[in-house]
Amino acid sequence: MAAKVAYVAVENAILHFDHAFSYRIPEGMNVQPGCRVAIPFGRGNRKRQGIVLRIGEEQNADLKEICELLDHEPVLNDEMLRMCGFMKSHCFCTYYDAVRAMLPAGINYRLSFEYAVSGDLGDRFYDLPDEWRRIVTIIRSKNNKAERQVLLQELGLSDSSILDEMEEDGVLKKSDTALRKIGDKxxxxxxxxxxxxxxxxxxxxxxxxxxxxxxxxxxxxxxxxxxxxxxxxxxxxxxxxxxxxxxxxxxxxVFRVPQYNASEKRDVTLTDEQQKAFDELSELYESDSPEVSLLYGITGSGKTSVFFKLIEKAVADDKDVIVMVPEIALTPQMIAMFRAHFGDKVAVFHSALSLGERLDEYKRVSRGIAKIAIGTRSAVFAPFNNLGLIIMDEEQEHTYKSESKPRFNAKELAKFRCSYHKALLLFSSATPSVETFYYANEGRYHKHTLTKRYGTATLPDVIIADMNEEIAIGNTGAYSNILLQNIEENLDTGRQSILLLNRRGYNSYVTCNSCREPLSCPNCSITLTYHSANNRLMCHYCGYSIPYQTQCPACGSHSLRLRGTGTQRAEVEIAEIFPQARILRMDTDTTMTRSSHEKKLTAFANGEYDILVGTQMVAKGLDFPNVTLVGVLNADHMLYLDDYRSFENTFSLLTQVVGRSGRGKNKGRAIIQTYTPENPIISLAAQQDYDAFYRSEIGIRKAMLYPPFAAICLVGFVGENAKLTERAAFLFTQQMTELLKNEFVDIPLRVLGPSQAAVFKVSNKYRYKLILKCRNDNRFRDMINRMLVQFSSIREFSSVTVYADMDPLNL
Missing domain, CATH: 1.10.10 (Arc Repressor Mutant, subunit A)
Structure with a gap:
């Protein structure tokens, strides 16, 4: 007789051991695909957590049996289970890595042990050692049930050996338990x-x-x-x-709903140009098989109004909508606008929410209470069952790509979901990625263009300030004279200014005038940054920090000098020049606390500050009608990074931040400070001429065989032993070459490396990289998966982590 069987993906399975394992379903247990279960795993039958991928029948009666059903109803539906398989093959991760990314952290279980006192010890209690009696008393005070980690923490112990002794002696009983991080409120x-x-x-x-x-x-x-x-x-x-x-x-x-300031409800009126774009998108949305579209328009052209009308249409049709933004900083303005129109139908997804809020927003979506999900890349996992539309605002931004396992690109997952639901995927940007614009021009995506700013607003005048000339006249500060003049004029007229400097801290590096050595992090091959708020030198990679002192640790001389400018120094300097100005700084250091983005941006929008100094989080998507001046303090350091996207990223950031100026009734102005004013990227960004930039960039990409003309896969090697990590990188390359010669001769491939990563050491781990220019198809992914599985089974390199990353953020 055939037994009913669940095929389970197991948590913490290593890559070469990751597949669906068969487990017999106990009689009467209502196991369904998408439910989590506790199962015995491995030779020792240690209890592990798993997710049921599918149900079937097998004749084999010797199968292990599921221990416990953790979910009374599935946490992943058919679409999400299919997406697990998609992520496994495209992101080179395990099934459970994908599951963990999809579910909010608060819903996750962890398997642990609970201890209880064995019955009534009677007089035996007084014969126990003092520490044993103390443990018994603590457990009894917790209703005779204490979880191991909590108990060890309370006892101040690092291991459970004493608890194991008490169990062997019959004083305690140990049992397995599944604990959820956050309970329902x-x-x-x-x-x-x-x-x-x-x-x-x-x-x-x-x-x-x-x-x-x-x-x-x-x-x-x-x-x-x-x-x-x-x-x-x-x-x-x-x-x-x-x-x-x-x-x-x-x-x-009850649901823990995050609170945001509500905005005034305003009717959205479209211009003729916006109406044309909306009509075209509506026709695509209503078609039987909507495709990917690009809404391309200059900054301030009202792209948000167009897709807002499209969202209204989808919600009226009882369809679900996902709206993604690249930065947490952009969500407060967006949420306020949406909540004013759609009320409780809006759910929020981003990392600044508490675990309880994330869990409850997830539940509001899964139960159909919310119809619109707004958030950063995690919003792509919103558990809607009737998706009609996904919108990715500022689609070119790198934050849609995850840098940690699983290394997914939200764009690819959005395409997968829209294909499953036959929904419309809309990219929106004034500076789309080169790949997206290429596909739109080639006809693979639909393109809808807005060429005029909304209402009476016009593009700002842009001035390029040559900082070499400033140095020649004795100005060595962070601000050019022309920028200071314009800031003063804005202060006099009651208008606001935004200053961009994409480096946090006070000084970006410290060097010794005697030996010329920079102060570097001992754990990472990167220089330390000086932070004036705590008078410390800090590493932005591993968090290492030391108090600032003038003595050089290399040569002993008191010749250390702070160099470079970060947002802290920029804030201090402008405050010294304009002591009457109210200045707000926004960077990672000032936005660590909960709701800090919303509070600071709301205060700036309400006119409580005159000048906003910040990193790239102040450059995109924000709409402040009273801002008539934007200053870019240093456009150069972004241009000359060792990455093929450096020109694209610089052009996009400059264009976006310049576009924050003059969005109201008053004419705007932008000033870009640079030491290389002759660089064409700067002048093109000043002219807001994306088309000219694209024509130049696409020619370089084609000649150098970079995306969109080839995909890029980075194979990374990370280990604590530099020589062993290097050997692993070269052996992997050698084995891959043999595999290509024998079984994958049909794959077109260019191999660069292996070589040291640009930042060779991070947190005392050494890094090598192998860059592959390839065609991202099933055949190539099969080859890479084969290599990762094969290589992970070599014991010599068990301490070296090997991973593959398609479309990496940087090389």
Missing amino acids: TIKMIRLSDESETLLHGMKLSQKQESVINLLSTVGSASVKEVCYYTGVTTSVPDTLVRKGIAVYFDDE
Whole structure:
């Protein structure tokens, strides 16, 4: 007789051991695909967590049996289970890596052990060692149930050897348990019982009891807190009614909804050009097989208004919508606008939410309460069942790509979801990625163009300030004279300014005037950055920091000098020049606390500050009508990075930040400071001429065989031993070459390396890289997966981590 079997992907499985394992389903256990289970795994049958991928039948009676069903209903539907397979093959990760990325952290279980005291110890308790008695007392105080990690922490122990001894001696009992990180939030409710009418007949009640019963008869049910508030009684009155059987308590789930400032609801009116784009997109949205579209328009052209109207249409059709933005900083303005129109139908997804809020927003979406999900790249996993539209605003931004496992690109997952639901995927940008614009021009994507700024707003005038000339006249500060003049004029007229410097800290590096050595992090091959707020030198990679001192650790001389400018120094300098100015700084250091993005941007929008100094988080998507001046303090360091995207990223950032100026009724101005004013990228960004930039860049990409003319896969090697890591990189390349010669001769491939990574050491781990220019198809991915599985089984290199990353953020 065939046994009912679940095919389970197991948590923490290594890549060459990652596949669906067969487990027999116990009689009466309602296991479904998408549910999580606890299963015995490996030779020792240690309990592990897994996700059920599918259900089937097998004749084999020797299969291990599922221990426990962790979910009463599936946490992943058919679409998400299919996406697990898609991510496994495209992101070179395990099934459970994909599952972990999809689910909010608060819903995840961890398997652990619980300890309980074995029965009544009686007089034996007094014969136990002092430490054993202490442990028994602690466990009994916790209702005779204590989780191992909590117990060890309370006892101040690093391992559980003493607990194991007590278990062997029969004092304690140990059992497996599955613990969820965050529980559901509930509120204590009260209602009249089904027998209340019979029980109340002839019963004498106090005046306070009658007031509670009258309230519950009217409203049906209410929270105990509300009952006490509206009737003026204490909780003892409801307790008495429950004890008499007249009322009953029950728990009602409530959602932890993140709070954002609401904006005023405004009707969106489209211009003729916007209406044309909207009509074209509506036609695509209504078609049987919508395709990918690009909404391309200059900064301030009202792209948001166009896709807002499209969202209105989708919601009216009872379709679900995902709106993605690249930065947390952009969500408050977007959410305020959407909540004003759609109220509680809007859910929020980003990393600044608490675990409880993330869990409850996920549940509001999965239960159909919310119809629109707004957030950063994690919003692509919003568990909608009826998707009609996905929008990626500022689609060119690198933050849509994950740098940690699983290394997914939200664009690719959005395409997968839209294909599954036959939904429209809309990219929106003033500076689309070169790949996206190429596909739009080639007809693979639809293109809809906006050429004019919305309303009476016009593009700002742009001035390129040559900092070499400033040095020649003795100005060695961070600000050119022309920028200072314009800031002063803005302060006099009550208008606001934004200053961009894409480096945080006070000084970007420290060198010794005697030996010329820079101060570097001992754990990373990177220079330390000086932070004036805590007077420390800090590493932005591993977090290492030391107090600042003038003595050089290399030569002993007191000749250390701070060099370079970060946002902290820029803030201090401008405050010294304009002491009357109200200055706000926004960078990673000032936006660590919860809701800090929203609070700071709201304060700036309300006119509480005159000048906003910040990194790239102030450069994109923000709309402040009173900002009429933008200053870029240093355009050069972004241009000359060792990456084929450096020109594209610089052009995009400059264009975007210049576009923050003059979005209201007043004419805007932008000033770009540079030591290389002759660089054509700077002048093209000043002219906001994306088409000319694209024509130049696409020719270089084609000649050098970079995307979109080839895909790029980076194979990374990370280990604590530099020589072993290097040997692993070269052996991998050698084995891959043999595999290509024998089984994959048809794959077109260019191999660069292996070589040291640009930042060779991070957190005391050495890094090598192998760059592959390839065609990203099933054949290539099969080859890479074969290599990763084969190489991970070599014991000599068990301490070296090897990973593959398609479309890496940097090389």
